[in-house]
Amino acid sequence: MLEMFAHGLQLVLTSDVLLAVLIAVPVGLLAGILPGLGGIAALALLLPFIYGMEAMTGLAFLVAVHAVIYTGGSMSAVLLGIPGAPPNAATVADGYSMCRRGYAGVAVGAALTASGVGGLIGFVVLVALLPFVQGVVTLFGSPETFLLSLLGISCIAILGRGAMVKGLIAGGLGIFLAMFGYQRISGVPRFWFDIDYLLDGFRLVPLVLGLFAIPEVLSLSGRRKATRDEAQTGLEWAQIRTGAQEVIKHHWLCLRSALIGVVVGIVPGIGGETAPFVAYAAARQNSVQPDTFGAGAIEGVIAPESSNNAKEGGALVTTLALGIPGSAGMAVLLGGFLLVGLEPGPDFLTEHMDIAIGLAMVLALANVLAVIFMLGMSKWLIRIAWVDGDILAPLLLVLVVAGAYATNNNPVDVLMVFVFGALGWILRELGYNRAALLLGFVLAASIETYLHISLQAYGAWFFLRPVSLIILAIMLLGLCWPLLRRLISQCRASPRP
Amino acid sequence: MNKSVWIPKIVSFLVLSFVMNTVTAPRTAQAGEAAGFYAGEVIRLIVGYGPGGGYDAYARFLAPHLQARTGATVIVENRPGGGGLLALNQVVAARPDGLSIMLANAEAAALAQLLDKEGVRYDLQDVTWLARVSTEPRVLMWSRRSELRNLADGMQSARRINWAASGKTDSIADVTSFASAALNLNSRIIIGYKGSKEAALAATRGEVDGICVSASSAKKYAGSGKLLPVTVLGRERSTLFPKLPTVFELVKLPPDKAWLIDYRSQLTGLGRALLTAPGVPAERAGFLRAALDSILSDPEIQAEARAIGRLLNHATANRLTTLIDDTLTSLDSQTLQLLRNVVLERYY
Amino acid sequence: MSKGELYFLLSVSGAVSAVLCSGVFYFDYSLQILLLPLALGVVICLLCFARISILLANGFTGDLEPATTPASANAYRKHQALRTLSLLSVLPAVMLLGYPLGLTLYVFTYVKLREHSWLTASSCALVCLGLVYVLFMAILKVPLPVKPLGWL
Numbered sequence: 002m003l004e005m006f007a008h009g010l011q012l013v014l015t016s017d018v019l020l021a022v023l024i025a026v027p028v029g030l031l032a033g034i035l036p037g038l039g040g041i042a043a044l045a046l047l048l049p050f051i052y053g054m055e056a057m058t059g060l061a062f063l064v065a066v067h068a069v070i071y072t073g074g075s076m077s078a079v080l081l082g083i084p085g086a087p088p089n090a091a092t093v094a095d096g097y098s099m100c101r102r103g104y105a106g107v108a109v110g111a112a113l114t115a116s117g118v119g120g121l122i123g124f125v126v127l128v129a130l131l132p133f134v135q136g137v138v139t140l141f142g143s144p145e146t147f148l149l150s151l152l153g154i155s156c157i158a159i160l161g162r163g164a165m166v167k168g169l170i171a172g173g174l175g176i177f178l179a180m181f182g183y184q185r186i187s188g189v190p191r192f193w194f195d196i197d198y199l200l201d202g203f204r205l206v207p208l209v210l211g212l213f214a215i216p217e218v219l220s221l222s223g224r225r226k227a228t229r230d231e232a233q234t235g236l237e238w239a240q241i242r243t244g245a246q247e248v249i250k251h252h253w254l255c256l257r258s259a260l261i262g263v264v265v266g267i268v269p270g271i272g273g274e275t276a277p278f279v280a281y282a283a284a285r286q287n288s289v290q291p292d293t294f295g296a297g298a299i300e301g302v303i304a305p306e307s308s309n310n311a312k313e314g315g316a317l318v319t320t321l322a323l324g325i326p327g328s329a330g331m332a333v334l335l336g337g338f339l340l341v342g343l344e345p346g347p348d349f350l351t352e353h354m355d356i357a358i359g360l361a362m363v364l365a366l367a368n369v370l371a372v373i374f375m376l377g378m379s380k381w382l383i384r385i386a387w388v389d390g391d392i393l394a395p396l397l398l399v400l401v402v403a404g405a406y407a408t409n410n411n412p413v414d415v416l417m418v419f420v421f422g423a424l425g426w427i428l429r430e431l432g433y434n435r436a437a438l439l440l441g442f443v444l445a446a447s448i449e450t451y452l453h454i455s456l457q458a459y460g461a462w463f464f465l466r467p468v469s470l471i472i473l474a475i476m477l478l479g480l481c482w483p484l485l486r487r488l489i490s491q492c493r494a495s496p497r498p
Numbered sequence: 499m500n501k502s503v504w505i506p507k508i509v510s511f512l513v514l515s516f517v518m519n520t521v522t523a524p525r526t527a528q529a530g531e532a533a534g535f536y537a538g539e540v541i542r543l544i545v546g547y548g549p550g551g552g553y554d555a556y557a558r559f560l561a562p563h564l565q566a567r568t569g570a571t572v573i574v575e576n577r578p579g580g581g582g583l584l585a586l587n588q589v590v591a592a593r594p595d596g597l598s599i600m601l602a603n604a605e606a607a608a609l610a611q612l613l614d615k616e617g618v619r620y621d622l623q624d625v626t627w628l629a630r631v632s633t634e635p636r637v638l639m640w641s642r643r644s645e646l647r648n649l650a651d652g653m654q655s656a657r658r659i660n661w662a663a664s665g666k667t668d669s670i671a672d673v674t675s676f677a678s679a680a681l682n683l684n685s686r687i688i689i690g691y692k693g694s695k696e697a698a699l700a701a702t703r704g705e706v707d708g709i710c711v712s713a714s715s716a717k718k719y720a721g722s723g724k725l726l727p728v729t730v731l732g733r734e735r736s737t738l739f740p741k742l743p744t745v746f747e748l749v750k751l752p753p754d755k756a757w758l759i760d761y762r763s764q765l766t767g768l769g770r771a772l773l774t775a776p777g778v779p780a781e782r783a784g785f786l787r788a789a790l791d792s793i794l795s796d797p798e799i800q801a802e803a804r805a806i807g808r809l810l811n812h813a814t815a816n817r818l819t820t821l822i823d824d825t826l827t828s829l830d831s832q833t834l835q836l837l838r839n840v841v842l843e844r845y846y
Numbered sequence: 847m848s849k850g851e852l853y854f855l856l857s858v859s860g861a862v863s864a865v866l867c868s869g870v871f872y873f874d875y876s877l878q879i880l881l882l883p884l885a886l887g888v889v890i891c892l893l894c895f896a897r898i899s900i901l902l903a904n905g906f907t908g909d910l911e912p913a914t915t916p917a918s919a920n921a922y923r924k925h926q927a928l929r930t931l932s933l934l935s936v937l938p939a940v941m942l943l944g945y946p947l948g949l950t951l952y953v954f955t956y957v958k959l960r961e962h963s964w965l966t967a968s969s970c971a972l973v974c975l976g977l978v979y980v981l982f983m984a985i986l987k988v989p990l991p992v993k994p995l996g997w998l
Contacts, residue, residue, distance in 0.1 A: 045548070046988065047986075048549050049558065049574075049987070052558065138699070139702075139703050142700070142705050143700070143705060166893055166896055166897045166900065167897065169893055170858070170890065170893045170894060170897060173889055173890040174890065177886050177890060180882065180886065183581075183665075184879055185665070185689070186689060186878070187666075187689075187846075187878060187879055188665045188666040188689065189879050190580075190616050190617065191869065191873075191875070192869060192873070192883075193616065193617070197579070197583070198579070198584075200579065200580035200617045201579050201580060219930055222929055222930070222933050269692070269696055269699075323699060325695045332550045332551070333548075333549050333550040335550050336549055336551065336554055336555065339550070339552075339555045340806070346722070348718065348721060391960040391962065392962070392966070392970055395933065395936070395952065395957065395970070395974075396970065396974060396977075398936050399936070399949045399974050400977065402940060402945075402949065403949070403977070403978055403982045403988070406988065407986065407990075409548075409577065410575055410577050411577065411579070412991065415940070419934065419937055427850075427854055431850065431851045453688075453690060454688050454690050454691070454705075457660070457686065457688045458660055458700075458705045458706060459705075573987065
């Protein structure tokens with residue numbers, strides 16, 4: 002194993018690969034920051050570039066771009082309230098609140114540091130699991146995928162705490178929107194009204210852009226340029242440092258969120274977008290001040306960002322070891338492998354373990370470089386938040402519109418951005434939780450599909466498996482945790498006889 | 499002249515020229531020299547699936563070669579949606595100028611048309627076929643975690659046999675349906691997996707008993723020892739599995755059952771194929787066909803494809819047209835009903 | 847505001863019910879296909895009605911009668927609406943003029959109409975052109991529609 006490490010290191014420490022990573026990191030960060038290009042659109046558009054490159058160089062480029070997209074995306078989430086990529090939507094609530102209250106630096110420092118730490122934890126888990134991955138992924142069958150999706154959906158209730166009925170309505174609406182289009186278990190398209198576009202139902206990227214970007218852009222347009230306060234400039238570095246220190250202070254939170262990210266990333270049936278929401282919900286459940294969440298709690302930034310980057314380590318495990326993409330981004334990465342003539346799968350690890358380890362190292366390196374790069378740029382990036390709204394708003398809309406088109410080369414996607422934009426604006430004005438809607442939308446198909454498959458393959462008692470029971474226990478514990486904690490502290494407080 | 503007069507004039511002139519240069523006047527088809535037409539033009543090679551998949555890989559492999567042989571710029575464009583239906587509908591309805599071609603899942607498209615699936619707005623008999631790029635026979639595999647070891651075990655199994663697939667007409671489920679009907683298997687097909695790899699993983703895990711996949715996929719799964727290749731679902735052995743018997747070698751099938759296997763093999767023969775809109779001028783279609791025929795039968799290019807794990811099995815447009823006509827028109831309404839029942843209802 | 851929420855909740859229940867009715871009467875879906883949407887629809891409608899009853903119980907803090915609205919508030923709202931509409935004109939701009947031209951003109955016009963200088967407006971238009979033409983079309987090779995009315 003150690004010699005594999007050495008080989009992997011050898012593969013990475015070549016000028017070609019290092020150059021590829023050095024170029025990939027700013028590209029990935031830019032793709033993450035620009036709202037229209039978040040997530041797989043950028044990766045898909047970069048795929049043709051690696052045609053003709055050496056295998057390791059091309060793959061390192063793609064992995065590095067992908068690893069840092071969410072780090073970049075956290076910046077737009079914090080500074081503009083617009084998630085740079087769908088998984089960054091969980092960071093918006095608290096990150097943007099902090100920015101509006103003058104703590105942009107703290108939020109930025111925390112988001113970046115959490116991203117870097119999460120990415121490194123993802124790398125550690127990835128490398129630790131690679132030799133055992135066959136066994137690990139075999140443990141997670143359809144029943145486990147269903148229960149994990151159920152766990153994810155139950156987070157809607159946690160996200161909606163404080164306005165439960167509204168949260169549940171938003172979540173329910175999200176699940177309902179996912180009902181349009183092909184039902185995976187029957188192949189029949191639901192409610193498509195003879196419109197070809199609706200055969201696949203509503204799409205994720207227009208939904209996210211509409212729900213989050215459009216309302217913020219509309220608000221921006223009313224805002225005039227803030228007067229630059231010289232005293233504030235000094236504050237920025239201090240704030241950024243504070244933010245970074247908060248991550249160290251909340252190290253257990255960071256670790257737990259990262260582990261959540263890794264688990265969600267490993268299971269192929271669940272999209273990576275769920276990880277930050279589950280991490281956020283777990284953070285809220287465990288917080289002593291859960292009501293601060295949504296209004297500027299630092300944990301609400303650390304948890305999702307840590308899990309965002311960690312989940313890529315998990316997804317890479319499944320992609321490399323089984324050739325099954327854990328997410329849409331990984332599907333594109335898989336395409337990159339095929340383009341350079343490699344095929345991930347069970348054989349791949351036996352023959353090319355050094356490449357796998359090399360790519361894991363690229364993941365870690367890219368995360369670290371991204372954090373250094375962004376921390377260096379953050380002072381100037383924060384200025385974006387002060388740009389005149391009249392200038393920022395139309396330019397952001399240009400990115401949103403072009404990016405929405407670029408996703409699938411479909412003009413209807415652009416129209417849908419504005420349809421969902423209207424919905425997003427209404428939800429925001431009325432105080433409904435848009436993140437809950439997104440979570441419901443993302444998980445709905447998994448729940449219906451994997452429940453059906455589990456019942457068909459294992460019968461009604463499909464959950465009587467070790468891992469399923471553990472997941473059920475975690476779900477119940479998680480939901481009841483605040484109550485349990487109160488009971489425990491009451492028991493402790495009551496005088497002994 | 500006054501600034502307030504000539505600035506607006508210049509601006510209007512610039513805007514107008516920009517607009518006029520951007521709006522391309524429709525080109526009239528040049529009688530004769532199709533090569534002259536294509537030189538300098540842009541051909542869109544459309545793929546009905548997202549980037550990173552098999553179709554995308556084939557398209558990106560072919561694009562530079564097509565560019566070299568036609569003199570046009572070939573751009574691969576991904577238009578995922580409806581399992582490839584969306585793009586096919588669009589290409590079929592596009593302007594018949596020969597500049598939009600599609601690498602289609604002809605097998606699935608034919609089945610969808612045959613079964614009158616929702617969203618089908620094309621008729622493959624009208625389409626301008628260009629060439630077939632690849633095709634592969636299907637191999638039936640058992641999971642090593644199941645107690646089934648050979649075809650006889652499956653045919654004699656008293657309990658229900660579970661199969662995995664992603665959709666009813668995804669070339670895995672329907673192959674399974676045809677095979678089950680031909681061999682009288684007590685099958686239940688579980689669909690919903692997110693693609694062929696996840697379905698194969700389910701078989702590997704023992705969540706289902708078997709899966710029917712393409713020969714090249716079967717080779718990989720067999721190599722890793724997780725799935726057991728049982729038989730080739732066709733008349734001829736696969737070059738990738740020279741020792742694996744065909745279903746006809748293992749079982750003597752009565753004609754009505756044998757027909758099911760043969761018909762599905764015929765559909766498989768359509769494979770991944772290049773097509774363009776109906777009504778494209780004959781000389782342009784001919785030019786594209788000639789270019790593609792030369793590319794796909796070039797031994798060097800075939801070797802290049804093999805090196806990245808892609809097989810090219812060329813067939814001409816004429817062959818495709820004959821195959822399509824036969825596939826879509828050879829069934830009477832009773833047989834069609836039977837097919838519909840087999841593929842869409844019986845094993846679910 | 848609460849009145850707005852009331853209309854929203856009614857619209858949601860109405861839309862969900864309409865879609866489900868189409869599934870039952872128009873598409874004629876089987877139970878397997880309709881089970882989850884139906885269950886969901888029922889839950890959503892129940893939740894909406896629960897929320898409506900909470901709103902009714904709390905009484906409306908709703909919108910003021912038009913007669914008592916100060917003129918300045920009205921003017922402000924009109925100004926807001928106009929600004930929103932002009933911002934959203936990006937959609938007709940790309941549909942009518944294609945993406946590069948439409949987006950560039952849109953940015954230029956919007957910034958200029960918001961009372962910025964010619965220089966600012968031109969710089970913004972240039973940035974837009976750079977993003978659209980250089981980044982999206984030239985580098986990333988996104989086939990953004992260039993022709994006006996290209997969707998026809």
